Amino acid sequence: GESVGLHLPTLSVQEGDNSIINCAYSNSASDYFIWYKQESGKGPQFIIDIRSNMDKRQGQRVTVLLNKTVKHLSLQIAATQPGDSAVYFCAEEIQGAQKLVFGQGTRLTINP
Amino acid sequence: NAGVMQNPRHLVRRRGQEARLRCSPMKGHSHVYWYRQLPEEGLKFMVYLQKENIIDESGMPKERFSAEFPKEGPSILRIQQVVRGDSAAYFCASSTGVSNQPQHFGDGTRLSIL
Numbered sequence: 070g071e072s073v074g075l076h077l078p079t080l081s082v083q084e085g086d087n088s089i090i091n092c093a094y095s096n097s098a099s100d101y102f103i104w105y106k107q108e109s110g111k112g113p114q115f116i117i118d119i120r121s122n123m124d125k126r127q128g129q130r131v132t133v134l135l136n137k138t139v140k141h142l143s144l145q146i147a148a149t150q151p152g153d154s155a156v157y158f159c160a161e162e163i164q165g166a167q168k169l170v171f172g173q174g175t176r177l178t179i180n181p
Numbered sequence: 182n183a184g185v186m187q188n189p190r191h192l193v194r195r196r197g198q199e200a201r202l203r204c205s206p207m208k209g210h211s212h213v214y215w216y217r218q219l220p221e222e223g224l225k226f227m228v229y230l231q232k233e234n235i236i237d238e239s240g241m242p243k244e245r246f247s248a249e250f251p252k253e254g255p256s257i258l259r260i261q262q263v264v265r266g267d268s269a270a271y272f273c274a275s276s277t278g279v280s281n282q283p284q285h286f287g288d289g290t291r292l293s294i295l
Contacts, residue, residue, distance in 0.1 A: 077221050086208075089240075100281070101280070101281045102285075106284075107190045110269065110288070111202070111288050111289075112185075112272050112286035112287050112288045112289050113224065113272070113285070115283045115285060118281075118283050119282055120220050127217070152236060158223055160224075162281070165210070165280070166237070167214075167228055167236070167276075167278075167280075168214065168226040168229055168240070169214075169216075169224070169226060169274075169284060170226070171216075171223030171224045172223055173222070173223055174221075174222070174223050
């Protein structure tokens with residue numbers, strides 16, 4: 070999940086639809102994963118996390134799915150709202166290392 | 182405001198000057214992390230500190246960059262003799278240090294080098 074310096078992938082959805090943002094992580098030794106939302110000019114804001122001993126976790130309007138077999142993480146946002154417009158990053162924490170490795174990010178835009 | 186506080190929000194320096202970025206962690210947090218973000222990219226880890234100790238500086242450039250987290254006061258990221266390539270957003274995060282707990286971020290310092 071390292072950024073490679075390319076333009077951000079973009080996902081456009083209609084207001085009210087569900088959004089699914091995907092992320093491939095890089096290290097099989099990672100045991101903790103976080104989704105962050107970053108709005109323009111601001112820092113990453115914590116959305117939801119999941120430990121490697123789980124494959125699904127739900128929050129308010131958001132669900133994270135973890136597939137360790139293929140090293141894939143997804144964020145599902147239900148009933149997408151204009152305020153959900155932002156760049157979404159997945160981050161992985163390698164066991165014992167504490168530092169986070171961020172994915173490339175996906176820009177979510179909402180069509181009215 | 183009990184969140185992570187960074188200042189200044191914007192910093193402009195000329196090539197060769199020094200830049201000092203400050204970070205006060207969230208209340209109750211004693212672990213601080215610095216990350217750098219270039220436009221349209223994800224954040225890249227630089228350094229992880231506890232009070233008076235550098236735990237992991239594997240992401241720090243070998244020259245010109247240093248970080249500290251003194252017993253009293255904020256954490257400081259210091260960049261000496263800045264160059265154009267240092268222009269970026271620098272984010273600080275803090276945590277309790279307990280494994281599998283999220284890091285919480287400040288709103289960053291945007292550094293511009295003229």
